[in-house]
Amino acid sequence: MLERDTIVVEKKKGLISIRSVEKNYWNKRSVNTSPILKFNADEFERKYLNPCFIGNGDYDSDERYFFHKIINDGYKNKYVLDYACGNGTMAIYYAMKGARKVAGFDFNKVAIDKGMQTVRAMNLTDKVSLFPMDASSLSFKNEEFDIVIGHGALHHCIKYETIFENLYRVMKPGTSAYFLENLADFFLWKIWWYLKGQLPQGDVPIFSKDIIQKTRMFNNVEIVGTTLINGLKAIIRPKGSKTELANLQRNILRMTYRLDEQLFNKFPFLRKFGSRSVIILKK
Numbered sequence: 001m002l003e004r005d006t007i008v009v010e011k012k013k014g015l016i017s018i019r020s021v022e023k024n025y026w027n028k029r030s031v032n033t034s035p036i037l038k039f040n041a042d043e044f045e046r047k048y049l050n051p052c053f054i055g056n057g058d059y060d061s062d063e064r065y066f067f068h069k070i071i072n073d074g075y076k077n078k079y080v081l082d083y084a085c086g087n088g089t090m091a092i093y094y095a096m097k098g099a100r101k102v103a104g105f106d107f108n109k110v111a112i113d114k115g116m117q118t119v120r121a122m123n124l125t126d127k128v129s130l131f132p133m134d135a136s137s138l139s140f141k142n143e144e145f146d147i148v149i150g151h152g153a154l155h156h157c158i159k160y161e162t163i164f165e166n167l168y169r170v171m172k173p174g175t176s177a178y179f180l181e182n183l184a185d186f187f188l189w190k191i192w193w194y195l196k197g198q199l200p201q202g203d204v205p206i207f208s209k210d211i212i213q214k215t216r217m218f219n220n221v222e223i224v225g226t227t228l229i230n231g232l233k234a235i236i237r238p239k240g241s242k243t244e245l246a247n248l249q250r251n252i253l254r255m256t257y258r259l260d261e262q263l264f265n266k267f268p269f270l271r272k273f274g275s276r277s278v279i280i281l282k283k
Helices: 003-031 041-048 061-071 089-096 109-121 163-170 187-196 208-214 229-236 247-266 268-273
Strands: 079-083 101-106 128-132 145-151 171-181 220-227 276-282
Touching: 003 109, 041 061, 041 089, 061 145, 061 171, 061 220, 061 276, 079 089, 089 101, 089 109, 089 128, 089 145, 101 109, 109 128, 145 163, 163 171, 208 220, 220 229, 220 247, 220 268, 229 247, 247 268
Parallel strands: 079 101, 079 145, 101 128, 145 171
Antiparallel strands: 171 276, 220 276
């Protein structure tokens, strides 16, 4: 065997090992969670798809709010693929908010099984299907989906080969895939990755140049930064906090959010350094 071939084989062995660790990590986390047996789409939207500075939401709701402003109800009356869907919460939300049909996949079978319990409890089996599946070997038909939506998925699976080729194959011509991501172009994420290193949950740093290089088969690739100064909310509101924000915290977050909007409008190039980014891939 040539030395180059040996390197390729060793790389694949390493990825297989990483994939096993990653699957084991997420399966173990999901075992201790309970399936959602009641789901109110309006309440979900109020809590998780609105800026946290209005007093609702969680750590990531600001970015989800901006993300869905860009999607702009593009899932309505469409066949949606919820990419790396976890327990399928977003898939269920899209179905209840007007999607014609939703398919979701994740390699975490425990989460998928619990998500399907929610689907059955909500009588949505005719509209929502969740599958245990790997992003690098999707078993969906060619040109099946009208729109693809993924939340924080690519920094888990970009390290595996053929994920974008698989994604491209299952999308209909002229359709778009939308991903909400933490790109490492943002200086604080660079520092975070330097300190953290490889994580058992499979996260890896990704840069805008990685996305552009790996998605050349798409007709158009757009990367839109969502927050800049507002990204410092990690200091103001620790991740995982369940408490309501105090007035001072809300005012600071509101001010930084509006300041970001002004900076992005005046200096569009700053979006490249956004703490969160929306990646739009058009076939």
